Amino acid sequence: MKYILALSLLVTGCASYEITESGRALRTEDQYFSIVDKNTDRTTKYSGLYNLLEMQAVVLNSEVLDAQVDQLTRFYLWDEPKIQDEKIKRDARLNKETELFLSFYTPNVKNDDLQKDTTLWKIFLDVDGRRYQGKVTRIKSPLAELVSLYPTHNRFFTPYALTFPVAMKSIEGKEMKVTVTGPVGSGTLNYNKK
Numbered sequence: 001m002k003y004i005l006a007l008s009l010l011v012t013g014c015a016s017y018e019i020t021e022s023g024r025a026l027r028t029e030d031q032y033f034s035i036v037d038k039n040t041d042r043t044t045k046y047s048g049l050y051n052l053l054e055m056q057a058v059v060l061n062s063e064v065l066d067a068q069v070d071q072l073t074r075f076y077l078w079d080e081p082k083i084q085d086e087k088i089k090r091d092a093r094l095n096k097e098t099e100l101f102l103s104f105y106t107p108n109v110k111n112d113d114l115q116k117d118t119t120l121w122k123i124f125l126d127v128d129g130r131r132y133q134g135k136v137t138r139i140k141s142p143l144a145e146l147v148s149l150y151p152t153h154n155r156f157f158t159p160y161a162l163t164f165p166v167a168m169k170s171i172e173g174k175e176m177k178v179t180v181t182g183p184v185g186s187g188t189l190n191y192n193k194k
């Protein structure tokens with residue numbers, strides 16, 4: 001009996017998922033953070049000792065969005081109909097466009113205006129020999145929720161959603177390069193680099 005109890009404690013201690021009250025298996029928070037980290041790239045640009053810009057972005061592919069459903073289910077205790085509804089929305093996003101979460105910092109607040117029509121910044125996605133210009137939206141979600149989804153984001157950075165007019169499903173797994181460029185500086189983020 002002692003061996004069975006010890007074995008069951010060992011197996012439960014090493015579980016690689018969490019079970020909701022409805023019996024759904026969710027990725028652990030550590031697994032979620034690992035998936036986000038794997039799909040994140042960062043860059044910092046300097047002029048001498050001065051920081052011109054710093055940015056990090058998570059590509060919201062199938063793996064990340066699927067893991068986000070688990071993460072949000074854990075936080076908000078979603079029931080099965082809500083989970084299914086979120087998965088339908090996720091699939092629609094993947095079939096329509098490519099999206100990234102961008103955490104952006106530049107020391108001059110006047111230059112932190114990526115979402116404005118009058119911005120001097122240009123944002124491009126290069127994939128499969130084609131270039132797509134991005135649309136930028138400033139995210140207004142609470143900081144606590146953003147940090148729970150994107151653990152390297154913090155209060156000094158501005159959260160943006162970058163969207164590009166190409167279906168993520170059609171380019172998923174391919175080498176991608178995202179460039180943010182303007183008079184202040186230029187930075188490049190690389191994904192699925194071989």
